[in-house]
Amino acid sequence: MVAPETQPQQLDRFLGKDLGDEYVFYDAAGEQVHVLNATARRIYLLCDGSHTVQQIAQALVADYGIDESTARDDAAETIQRLEALGLVSLS
Secondary structure, three states: OOOOOOOOEEOOOEEEEEOOOOEEEEEOOOOOEEEEOHHHHHHHHHOEOOOOHHHHHHHHHHHHOOOHHHHHHHHHHHHHHHHHOOOEEOO
16 A cells, blocks of 8 residues: 555656546557546646645545545555556655
8 A cells, every 4th residue: 555645756658648538658669558537647647746645635535525535545546556557656
């Protein structure tokens, strides 16, 4: 589980295109494509190295009207997936 005080940072391993309600990533060789839905896109955009996981969860509460526990779990899980894909760093 990602610690609430962690400040994830976007990586530039993939070429990205923000489509407004989705974010699409292509690797430089064109071998992989990743598409983030609207919620994952919102989380990714907040992974700028200045927001903590807790702050990202609070943004989800404000944006989607969900409870804080659900927002915290969703943010942490999505950030872990983004890290596994090489889209963000947790260090």
